[in-house]
Amino acid sequence: MSQIEFKNVTKVYKNGHKGLDNINLNIEKGDFAVIVGLSGAGKSTLLRSINRLHDITDGEIIIEGKSITKATGKNLLAMRRNIGMIFQHFNLVKRSSVIRNVLSGRVGYHPTWKMVLSMFPKEDKRKALEALDRVNILEKAFSRSDELSGGQQQRISIARALCQETSIILADEPVASLDPLTTKQVMDDLKRINEELGITIIINLHFVDLAREYGSRIIGLRAGELVFDGPTSEANDDTFAEIYGRHIKSDEKLGVK
Numbered sequence: 001m002s003q004i005e006f007k008n009v010t011k012v013y014k015n016g017h018k019g020l021d022n023i024n025l026n027i028e029k030g031d032f033a034v035i036v037g038l039s040g041a042g043k044s045t046l047l048r049s050i051n052r053l054h055d056i057t058d059g060e061i062i063i064e065g066k067s068i069t070k071a072t073g074k075n076l077l078a079m080r081r082n083i084g085m086i087f088q089h090f091n092l093v094k095r096s097s098v099i100r101n102v103l104s105g106r107v108g109y110h111p112t113w114k115m116v117l118s119m120f121p122k123e124d125k126r127k128a129l130e131a132l133d134r135v136n137i138l139e140k141a142f143s144r145s146d147e148l149s150g151g152q153q154q155r156i157s158i159a160r161a162l163c164q165e166t167s168i169i170l171a172d173e174p175v176a177s178l179d180p181l182t183t184k185q186v187m188d189d190l191k192r193i194n195e196e197l198g199i200t201i202i203i204n205l206h207f208v209d210l211a212r213e214y215g216s217r218i219i220g221l222r223a224g225e226l227v228f229d230g231p232t233s234e235a236n237d238d239t240f241a242e243i244y245g246r247h248i249k250s251d252e253k254l255g256v257k
């Protein structure tokens, strides 16, 4: 059984636009899967359909043997708790401390009233500090989040996902707002988490060379259709030219080695 299964998944937006067109796809535990494609190809739509930030129109998505498409109420919440998410613009509470942002990854584990009063158990605080240590910003735990650099803020959001103790992390263009050097550091963090903790990473990336360097698996989308799905070693220049419908332009490469 694959960890995530897309079965004939189609997404039609309200205006009639087909974001995903009959996608069949299996993602295995421990994959570092990179979704690539032109702007508008459906990368975000695919990623966000996994945790139902977007509802699909047809088909079904199965996660660890259970249908998230059909899940409701507590079952849906429990499934979502197992999926961390990292965004381009970090989605942090900027005025809060770093550790408070990381602790928010634990919210799904406790009753709402305790969370309103910020009553996190000691054990959660230990987990939050451990997560910060893993992304090398432990010394910033009590700083205000918006005092940190962009790369450090993205690390806070990675630590938040770690603190959530998920088996899957979705990353939607996580390095699009970062400079090339910081980009590499954040990608290295994600790779380390993937390798050391076995967390499945599914990531949208704009840069083809990053996709090749970090991905164990490439998922190519073109106009909502799956046009490539295979190990990175099998994705050559022709593959990318096909996904993009043309040869790769220099601004689609980060160019840092």
Ligand SMILES: Nc1ncnc2c1ncn2[C@@H]1O[C@H](COP(=O)(O)OP(=O)(O)OP(=O)(O)O)[C@@H](O)[C@H]1O
Binding pocket: 013, 014, 015, 017, 018, 019, 037, 038, 039, 040, 041, 042, 043, 044, 045, 046
């Ligand atoms: N809410 C919406 N209503 C209608 N169409 C939408 C909506 N959201 C996205 N789309 C369209 O669906 C297609 C896929 O969008 P999506 O954001 O998934 O693309 P993407 O590959 O992630 O692009 P980018 O790299 O620019 O973020 C695009 O053509 C987009 O314009």
